[in-house]
Amino acid sequence: KTIKLAVIPGDGIGHEVVPGALGILERLGEIHGGLKFEFEHFDYGCDHYLQHGDMMAPDGLERLSQNDAVFLGAVGDANKVPDHISLWGLLIKIRREFQQEINVRPAKVFEGIRSPLANPKDFDLMVVRENSEGEYSSVGGRMFHEEHEIAIQSSVFSKRATSQAMHYAFDLAASRGKMVTSATKSNGIYHAMPFWDDVFKEISSDYPDVSTTSEHIDALSASFVTRPERYDVIVASNLFGDILTDIGAAIMGSIGIAPSANLNLNGKYPSMFEPVHGSAPDIVGKGIANPVGQIWTAKMMLDHFGYTELGSKLLQAIEDTFREGIMTSDIGGSASTHEVTTSILDKLQ
Amino acid sequence: KTIKLAVIPGDGIGHEVVPGALGILERLGEIHGGLKFEFEHFDYGCDHYLQHGDMMAPDGLERLSQNDAVFLGAVGDANKVPDHISLWGLLIKIRREFQQEINVRPAKVFEGIRSPLANPKDFDLMVVRENSEGEYSSVGGRMFHEEHEIAIQSSVFSKRATSQAMHYAFDLAASRGKMVTSATKSNGIYHAMPFWDDVFKEISSDYPDVSTTSEHIDALSASFVTRPERYDVIVASNLFGDILTDIGAAIMGSIGIAPSANLNLNGKYPSMFEPVHGSAPDIVGKGIANPVGQIWTAKMMLDHFGYTELGSKLLQAIEDTFREGIMTSDIGGSASTHEVTTSILDKLQ
Numbered sequence A, B: 001k002t003i004k005l006a007v008i009p010g011d012g013i014g015h016e017v018v019p020g021a022l023g024i025l026e027r028l029g030e031i032h033g034g035l036k037f038e039f040e041h042f043d044y045g046c047d048h049y050l051q052h053g054d055m056m057a058p059d060g061l062e063r064l065s066q067n068d069a070v071f072l073g074a075v076g077d078a079n080k081v082p083d084h085i086s087l088w089g090l091l092i093k094i095r096r097e098f099q100q101e102i103n104v105r106p107a108k109v110f111e112g113i114r115s116p117l118a119n120p121k122d123f124d125l126m127v128v129r130e131n132s133e134g135e136y137s138s139v140g141g142r143m144f145h146e147e148h149e150i151a152i153q154s155s156v157f158s159k160r161a162t163s164q165a166m167h168y169a170f171d172l173a174a175s176r177g178k179m180v181t182s183a184t185k186s187n188g189i190y191h192a193m194p195f196w197d198d199v200f201k202e203i204s205s206d207y208p209d210v211s212t213t214s215e216h217i218d219a220l221s222a223s224f225v226t227r228p229e230r231y232d233v234i235v236a237s238n239l240f241g242d243i244l245t246d247i248g249a250a251i252m253g254s255i256g257i258a259p260s261a262n263l264n265l266n267g268k269y270p271s272m273f274e275p276v277h278g279s280a281p282d283i284v285g286k287g288i289a290n291p292v293g294q295i296w297t298a299k300m301m302l303d304h305f306g307y308t309e310l311g312s313k314l315l316q317a318i319e320d321t322f323r324e325g326i327m328t329s330d331i332g333g334s335a336s337t338h339e340v341t342t343s344i345l346d347k348l349q
């Protein structure tokens, strides 16, 4: 079996963490025996924009779609291209056009790495993020001049995508801790969030064995810091999921280790796998970027394709590497990107 | 001089923390000499709604406006009244109708209290939140039935209110750490946040002595957990300010200690002072609610009226109380609401 991957290192440290993860995938394929990877490399990103006036080639989506999945590094560099141009021209465009309507992001405690939390209990949670609509919307615009200018930004929530995200969350919870927390803000966001609450109530009645709570995003964000062990699966809108998963990454130790999967559920297009971190222009070229976010992302991709045993091996190698103290400076170590990657690679067999 | 206060304990623990704070205000008035407080009590809240079908009396705003300030406990109890009804009928209504367009909330390290952070450096930050528009908007609605239903929620940002919040933040920073961080999300929120960024850039050019950064709300939320000591003044939209200040409260130790000021800047209406925490139905009646949020809120009100010396005395008494280990269970102690309040009161002279 051959898995065809569209590889987009993107911007900044994407170029520093993607190659190592590809090497790890190849090694795992060898270990497994009959599994091969074919990589098609794409140079899409801010430099592509500066050269060609577009974040990807005109036939970019078409070419990407001929692969089984997209494996992405990081997109964006505000010093080169305004963020809303770069992201809507590449990352968000792929999520939308490939109907990757669900974004899944785990957060859990790792032994041995430096945590910002005083006493991190044994948390292990999953955020299911609606990935196609909500607050990330191009509906709206700006009007009037100078001191009279206004901007209107419309969030759009559909019953279809909202309930799909919730079903996904409940199914996931049914196979885990049997609890779903809904991230809401119905006390402030007057129309969209009471709608969100109504859909949550409706879907939850299909899952009598899964317990539920609803928490406002402000309190929930705070609670991720003070009591993350209380959560199992959290279902959240596009924006709230974005915020919660960065906090989830922070309480694990660093934004540098968190992975994510953008899932196409209807089988018409490839899914996309990318770490939670960004392109981190401030540390580019120093060789100190944490490669674990990209490598754990590879594990999520392996799970997605049904190679869960390989996925577990990989997670184990990451954990063993941390336990030996081999880690980058963002989580308390002094190892380079290369050293961490090599250590993980060496542990695979 | 007499300060006339409209007192709204509101819901839940509001009733348990407000009376103690009023006693403290009276004591401070005596200490000062010529300062008196006159309290007008209002029973507005969810019980009022259940009895009268409205969160406040028809002439409520009119009566409140005859006072110098509103001193509020907490509003909301989803078991009694849906949150968007209770909040838009009281808290948000007062903010809007009294044109309290700026919300200011400090977060700082206190010695002696239990922190969720492993190694809280000496942070001391202020969030300036736009308090009148943005994501908290009644523009929008719901349409279609059943599986076709959609909700549209429009955020509205005006140049006037946006730049006012930013001016406030820059003026504040000029008197403190000389740094303003803008909370943005221009990579995802396509129209409103690039507008926000443009206004920020424009206003910042008036303040050459204040340094600036812009951070996306997801990264900024994470950074509040990992490196809060990096920040001085943060300026944020209504929703982003809401989220950041709950995280700010969490990293101080507990949502139970954070205060806030809703400021009317044009002098036409009273300002309102309320703690960041909610009505906490789960701990009502146990006598364990942390009174410090409400008491620190009283300090912000004293500062607002120019009694900064009294305000400093009060903050000192809070700090001394913590240092003696007299605190509620949410921050690691075992004292009751009453014991903490009494300790603070006794230290005032």
Ligand SMILES: CC(C)[C@H](C(=O)O)[C@@H](O)C(=O)O
Residues within 6 Å of the ligand: A187, A188, A218, B075, B076, B087, B091, B092, B242, B276
């Ligand atoms: C109760 C709620 C509407 C309110 C808000 O979101 O503004 C609260 O969370 C706050 O921060 O004051």
Ligand SMILES: CC(C)[C@H](C(=O)O)[C@@H](O)C(=O)O
Residues within 6 Å of the ligand: A075, A076, A087, A091, A092, A242, A276, B187, B188, B218
């Ligand atoms: C880069 C940005 C548009 C993106 C998002 O907000 O979705 C990122 O923060 C993420 O979480 O994948």
